[in-house]
Amino acid sequence: MAPPVSSGAARHGLIGVFWDRIEEEPNASRNHATTSRWSLSSMATLPAATRPGIPHRSAPAFAVLALLALLLPITLVIALSQPQPRSYDSHAYYVIETSPTSSGASHSTQSIARDLADRLDTEFVERVGELENFWLVKAPKTRADRGYELFDSHILNTRALSSEENSQNQKSHQTQQRDSVVEHFQLIRRSAYDPLLESQINRFDEKLRRKRSLPNSSLSARHLAYSIRSLERQVLRRRQKRDLIYVPTPDGPAPLLEPRQTASRPTKGGKLLTLSQMAARKFNIYDPLWPKQWHLVNDVIQKHMINATGVWDMGITGKNVTVAIVDDGIDMTSDDLKDNFFEAGSWDYNDHTPLPEPRLPDDLHGTRCAGEIAAVRNDVCGVGVAYDGKVAGIRILSASISDADEASALNYGYQENHIYSCSWGPPDDGKSMEAPSRLIFKAMLNGIQKGRGGKGSVFVFASGNGGAVDDQCNFDGYTNSIYSVTISAIDRQGLHPYYSEVCSANMVVTYSSGSGDNIHTTDVGKNKCTDRHGGTSAAAPLGAGIFALVLQARPDLTWRDVQYLAVTTAIPFSLDDPDWQRTASGRLYNHKFGFGNMDAYHIVQAAKTWKLVKPQAWWTSANVNAHSQPVTKQGANATIVVTQADLDGANFESLEHITVAVNIKHSRRGNVRVLLISPHGSVSILAAHRRYDDASTGFPGWVFMTVKHWGENAVGAWTLSVQDPIGTQNSNGTFEDWAMGMWGECKDATRQQLFKMPDDAEILLPPSPVSGVALETVMPGLSSSVFGAAPTPLKNPPPLVSDTSMGFSKTKSYVKPTAHLPEDHTGNYTSGDIVTGMGSMSAYLKGKSSWVFVAFGIAIVVGGCLCGWFFLLRMRRQRERARFQTDPDGDQVDQGVGLLSGARRPGGLLQQVLGGASGRGNGYGFEPVAGEEDLPMRSMGRGPIESRHKAGMSQTKPTTKDLYDAFGNASGSEDGSETEQEEKQPHRESQADNKPRAAPYNDIDPDDEYMDSFLEDPDANTPLASRTPADEHSDQESRRLVDEEDEDGRQEGED
Template identity: 45%
Template structure:
């Protein structure tokens, strides 16, 4: 037997078979039929892991025949899973293309590989029933065409159509994606604002008042009692702030109670982790680490700016020694996964957030899309699947814990609900406060924000470990530094109570966070009796209360959910102070059928067409009149795409029953040439189940989750009063800006929404669509609700209907004129024997008629074409002999409404 197995034996023993519920399928691993694989990238390494082959064919055949076929498939699939988990396959994107494919449990990946003429690379990490295939770039188009053909056939079968010449073993293709390398994320380090100063060193005793000196002395006593002798420990004000008392994470009491992170591993997904640093080396966990950029087991920083991850790791798990300072959980283990230093694929990212998820308990993610006030980006479907898989299967089913930094774009009007990572229900989204406890210029606000922790600002920053053997850093900041402090708190809580689930930890965050700056009018009361602010979440982290509450917390029941039908609106959004409101009624029966007892997260998926996305803002009002600002306007966002199947998230309504009328208000905040239309939306309620024994896991995300071909309800319109808009941050913030505020909701805000009576049925719930109008706004004229909008803007509609009216008036006048002329000629007809006086001009015309010459029409006179003509001349289909017609042809406006048809239709 070799001294070291090619995979973690301890980890293999902890693996459990998947449940057979519909919400989480079993691992689908390849069945080895002894087929010789075509060589490709990664094949050689797989053969090395599998061990030397035997030449004893007869003995192998006897062994194979003695094992039942189903057991053989299971064993080989499980072995493939262990091999895949042990080593991440290297990829050669210069010569090969790679495809991730989801298959049904019964489908053999080798059969598909043969059909595609591709190489089967193996299972995709921990994600069940997902596999990777490769082919030379020259064959990529053929492979992609075959996959699309199989996908098309699957859709036809789904619609009940029979497909000829479709082998049964190839009917298991469920989804596929070609992999592409992309520079994915940025590190969340804010640019220094105007007036920023270099972080100062700790204040000396001569600058402290009597109380501050006493607090410093107490900290020194604590350090001595805990055997902490790290040279910059007293400068780590975020641990215990003896100058601005209370503006810290309040962790020293946890240490004194003997909880220091033992038995917990935090994984920093970032630009690397310097495991040679003497501050991190004692706690480094190598088996949970990997470099996805340079493909190897050591995530060592290799670029000059690969320092971010090491600094974050120091905040979490820097050891007690004589190097720098200490981490919040200084006896926990720390691992590193490197993804930010080079382009990666969706496959790489999915592998990274599930990497060794039975040993890596918490994932620290201080990165995301650019915080530029104009980006709106969510993880791809494969990454979403991996995240859901992590919370469902990680930590032996208790769930991986993901902590994301909220983002540093507040000075650019950015909002963490435009980031699909921070607005995920699976994330503990963490914002920042500065050393004085104020909101720093960079920390983004949103309704998905759970908590804030100390970070840079007020002329100081976080003091932590840096790249190098004995190197420290005193300028770490932004929400990048805030997130790891929350990771440290979670590590301490799990050390004290390992059985906590990922949702338990979110409950504890809400229950124990401390509201700050309560004079800020933005705070609102929630159903749980807690206060929420879009700036501070539920408040500042209090680690001592967090860990103490964790010890006795009653574990919540499994997660349940309710997904409403898609609610069609299809109405233009008024500009300025007005808003378009659409409501949906949730009944007790709906939630009872969904096994949903009380709310946790609320998400709204919506489609809004608009020619300038930055003009839009969205609010959600619950039956209990709490308001979530799902999105805010952004001055730099000039995208013409609006919102396409975008999901916003809110934690504001945590603890509510969910029963009653939910109202979404979409506003076009700026009156300009840009207009839009609210197409449709969907309400998703997540929370604790009524009966946990009946609750299954939610299915993994699917590409058809947002399909909504059929409108589910009709809409009506009425007028309501909107809530007050948020106050913008200053465009040029200083290091200590004034905190933006928002007036409290008035009593009118809680009573202004009226819903016309509608009939509720199980298949078409009652829905109203309302136009929100401020009472001080001057009234405008609007088109009648029964008229079609043609999918264009209000101005274009007015132009269209105005043209139709003018044309109708012209036609009526023309008809009246002809009718009058006809009556006049009837009076002059010879049958009536009535005569009128003839003037000289008429006699001249008569003489011309006798000589055979036709009456000549005069050009240049607008109505001359109609004067004195007979019915035969006006309505004749015959051509004139001279081929000339003296007509004034009116000019036609060939312009159309703003935008193209594709812009007004979904997709």
């Protein structure tokens, strides 16, 4: 309970106004209290320092109400900042993408998404993570899976398609899964160039809204068609932890495991101390697993360890850096992790709770990875690479999740979470080929552009554990992203483990399991450890921990600076491996090891003096037609020539990443080999033989990536060679076309802008509907969002039903979002009202509907409590005022003993509030006269109060206590307010009848004999000039009325 505020304490705000309506109540033993009541208008004019205190009996209730009022906005802010729970079992979820300027700034993108949600009969949920213009809606599965009624009639009667196309659509409509939301949206898109269909949709939707009492749409179907880029139903997918190592087949046996040995060196005293023992003494490490953490200090082969002790000796231990473990949860109760757990950056996207606790028996992976990074120095298990850093947990791997949730996870807390460690991806089975959806790609782009205050989130991905089954990290769209640092594994002897995947996207390697040992780290449990952690899952967290040391030394580094440091400081090893090749830049590169092994000391030292790179530039080629060359053992080749003028036009200076998009048809994808040959002869193996990949889909627009050419001169002829070295009789394929993108450092930083997906170009509405126009699509997979290539116009509208549009396809191909628009979609269009100010905020709050309902519920409860309290207070005052009657001049006379008794400070209410000097009792009330005697009013100072006696007034003799009661009953009611105004203006006269007004009580004037006699004995006989029988009868009638009033007053007092 909040203590009463002293008389001199200042209180502010609306709550302070309510508090200040009641004075502090003195000790109950004195049998009196002081209560001051006045209007809120008069309160506003009073200095805060002179406001009275709080009554003890009201303080508990007020304290609770004030606390609830203060917590309400805090609760609302927290609720709005957290993702809403999902109900995938009962609801279908959809992501709406709006165009940033689709309506000429006439509507906010959120209001457009809400309008479409209402029209589609779905519920608006929230924005998708930190992504602008992406919104999540949901609909009950029982309704969504029925199909859209108008779609049935339109697909049978459409005149926009040829008979053959109409037949194909009807067939797919019958065989594919129905979805009323997707079908409804597809018709809305087609209405952009079909006015008749638009009219049908508007009429049908209007009828549906009336039937279901839905709000009216402020936008037409055609307007929505041009304002919405896409709508995709969310399909749950399971990401694979990279703790599973696929067993090698007889064609590729695992190397023999060798027993672990220990080396030692003598000290000055002749005693033998190992390197780990020496480091333990230096850094006060008492963890029992420390001698076994060979990746930190290798007592056997000293050149094979991450070399972190030298960095620790500089005082760099990961302070003020947070690594988010995107995995299956973190055991934040572990003694090794609880001190370094960062709760604010954590969230559980599987169970939709704030704490990502391991809840399943196999939820071990994330805790083990977290221990590698930030296990503290104590007497439990071992220590982390950055043992003073923080780890957050983002749980996504314990169940299937949607693309929307995954995109949110990769941006969760991206201002406080600096590095995202991701030891997962598509299955490493040697036959899968999967890339992140456009939504997830946008999240990663958003992270590197806006994370860490614009310096960019650092994404670290494990290369994969499918090496034993010929899997390669270039068939994984996460590891071959230019926004990721892909880390592969080596063992404690510097050998390539059989499980570690090979590809041209590998940037560096660090240590993991192999050669008879694993990574020793923390396990789930309060005091549990493990010696069975391994795979590339263990290598990626070590790399993330090293980057944490780098960011402590140089927190101003951008995400590209981190990649540059990884490339330039990596140490090549095992140089007898035949895959090492010196590139034109002078660096050695190996598809198994990247540019080499990470060395913590080397990279931190380099970071201290590193000059920040200039912003990213890019150049993309047009699609190059390969003329359907047959894919043979000798290869089908195509060339793209890059000129200096091309690079100058793109403000491009130096090369970092190269992306290659291909369209290759082949009856057996695993046979295909793809090579990129630079003008200087460096060869990147983009794809190699995969014996278990029998897919006949080929490479429909698949994007490869290579870092091997980092730093090369990009000018010259770049050749892509597509080969089939197996060459079986049953396999055949053709090389259709390809495109290339180059990414690097810009020349002029002042000219360079952030990369923006070409799909994000403005979409403006045409001035009038256009029908029968050609629609643009793009070759499947060759997304202009990646390469910026100009699409080839096709003369057919998009199909009404497709797996891709509904989100049921595993291998994703992207269609240009403007494909459904007419050719004149760049015209101007204005309509609607701008949603700004409170309207836009209200629209946003509606997006968090469930939390807002809870918040408003709390507000209603708080408001109800306040209203109830003031109602009871008012009723109490009314009962007290019932004991008084007011004469025509405004004077009050007590009819009996009131419920409250107290003294009033001389000089009127205003002087009392302002702190007039009189009386004791904390300066607010009078002390009772000694002995608490009831003295006649004659014994007190008299004031010039003028009044008339009237029938109905009290006939009792007033005492000092009665006077206290009379002035104590001044309230904030209308009568009380009027009395206050009269006290402030004692000489004001009535303008209506010129009757004398009651002046405020004043002790100074003792000469008012009329007031003295009136107060002392109102019933005393006074000599009258003459009286008539009529006067006598009037007096008797008055006395009778007075007696009745007195009886009523006494009865009310007893009640």
